[in-house]
Amino acid sequence: MSTRTSLGFFALVFGGLIALATGPAAQVDLPVAKAESVGMSSKRLERVKAYIQDYIDTNQIAGAVTLIARKGKVVHHEAQGWRDKEANQPMPRDGIFALASMTKPIASTALMMLWEDGTFMLDDPISKWLPSYANKQVLVNGQLVRPARPVTVRHVLTHTSGLTLTQPGVDLPPAKTLNELIERAAPYPLRFHPGDSWLYGDSTDFVGILVEKISGKSLDQFLGERIFAPLGMHDTFYHVPREKVARVAAMYRPDDHGKIALLRKPEYREAPTLIRGTGGLNGTAADYFRFAQMLLNGGELNGTRLLGRMTVDMMFANHIGTGKRVYVRGDGYGFGLGGAVLTDPAKAADALSVGTWTWGGANGTIFWIDPVEELIPIMMIQITPYSHFNIRPLFSVVASQTVVDSLAEQKPRVMGYQTPK
Numbered sequence: 001m002s003t004r005t006s007l008g009f010f011a012l013v014f015g016g017l018i019a020l021a022t023g024p025a026a027q028v029d030l031p032v033a034k035a036e037s038v039g040m041s042s043k044r045l046e047r048v049k050a051y052i053q054d055y056i057d058t059n060q061i062a063g064a065v066t067l068i069a070r071k072g073k074v075v076h077h078e079a080q081g082w083r084d085k086e087a088n089q090p091m092p093r094d095g096i097f098a099l100a101s102m103t104k105p106i107a108s109t110a111l112m113m114l115w116e117d118g119t120f121m122l123d124d125p126i127s128k129w130l131p132s133y134a135n136k137q138v139l140v141n142g143q144l145v146r147p148a149r150p151v152t153v154r155h156v157l158t159h160t161s162g163l164t165l166t167q168p169g170v171d172l173p174p175a176k177t178l179n180e181l182i183e184r185a186a187p188y189p190l191r192f193h194p195g196d197s198w199l200y201g202d203s204t205d206f207v208g209i210l211v212e213k214i215s216g217k218s219l220d221q222f223l224g225e226r227i228f229a230p231l232g233m234h235d236t237f238y239h240v241p242r243e244k245v246a247r248v249a250a251m252y253r254p255d256d257h258g259k260i261a262l263l264r265k266p267e268y269r270e271a272p273t274l275i276r277g278t279g280g281l282n283g284t285a286a287d288y289f290r291f292a293q294m295l296l297n298g299g300e301l302n303g304t305r306l307l308g309r310m311t312v313d314m315m316f317a318n319h320i321g322t323g324k325r326v327y328v329r330g331d332g333y334g335f336g337l338g339g340a341v342l343t344d345p346a347k348a349a350d351a352l353s354v355g356t357w358t359w360g361g362a363n364g365t366i367f368w369i370d371p372v373e374e375l376i377p378i379m380m381i382q383i384t385p386y387s388h389f390n391i392r393p394l395f396s397v398v399a400s401q402t403v404v405d406s407l408a409e410q411k412p413r414v415m416g417y418q419t420p421k
Helices: 003-022 042-057 100-116 153-158 178-184 203-215 219-231 242-247 285-296 309-316 391-400
Strands: 063-070 073-084 138-140 143-145 251-254 260-264 333-335 340-342 357-360 366-369 375-380
Touching (some): 042 063, 100 203, 100 219, 100 357
Antiparallel strands (some): 063 073, 138 143, 251 260, 366 375
């Protein structure tokens, strides 16, 4: 072996060892297994990578991180494409994504943790902690009337509150805190009688302020201490630290031809003062897996329990009955406490089981927890809007088609409760 060859070989081996030694700890401790050991097909998992690569090759997304787990084991965890295409930076598996509305299930879980402490009932009025909301009125056919019932904790967890934080014709400077945002909207009328309709939007900010009022801590402090630290979610935060910006994925938008155009570069930004329940968190696929697996396990992960199993069943139940279309997820869905619940696979676009609990974010991120198959698919992309293509529901198809074992092997741990129609 020549001197040049031996030096090159040494550099290659040494570089590989360094990469292993300095790789992100958040990825090392994932419970990885071969697909066949959990009733899945390695060959069929290859379709997942090809599926994502096609979107990258056709310039519809810059890059993605996808993760699929079953029975508590990660069988697929891939980074593809570009974290920052313009800077020629490849996507790492520990890429950090703006989660947007995937913040909502986490904030809702925080409130359910406080529920377990015996601090409130789900049908308590929110005015118990927000007195300025005690005398709300409803706008019906242009007239203000008394609501048929007060806005309750259950209503804000299920987006059936009728609450809004904006008012047509009212233009105010940005609020500096969540409390300021909530309080200045107190005079605004409800959009409908609480419980009568499903309206996506501001309700989870009320979940966030209830976490603060009941716990006596800021929302980000509560999430950090009670959820992120115990679960080992070390890459999830409202404010990305300067030293981790090099892992942040750039944000894109579709141009007039459905191809990606840069919307926002991954740069360091000052810490926000407004911490919201509706959005704002940033995180990795690996971290979100930990959160999702905790729920699928019935509230526990690696010996750390955040919730009781019966509480998770409560969260996975449909609390809105029928006749209220969860239009953000499409037909076939009801809504539980913090997430959508698949109630009718014959109507839903997603190829998953009845009882699947799910939500996504405005930048294309999405996750599912399928309790029948004990399956967790997660997809992290950064493009807004994403309504011009079907990458999300079709990802559920390519994820579910990898399951090949017999139904006789299924032992679901969390199923939700049947509720009256």
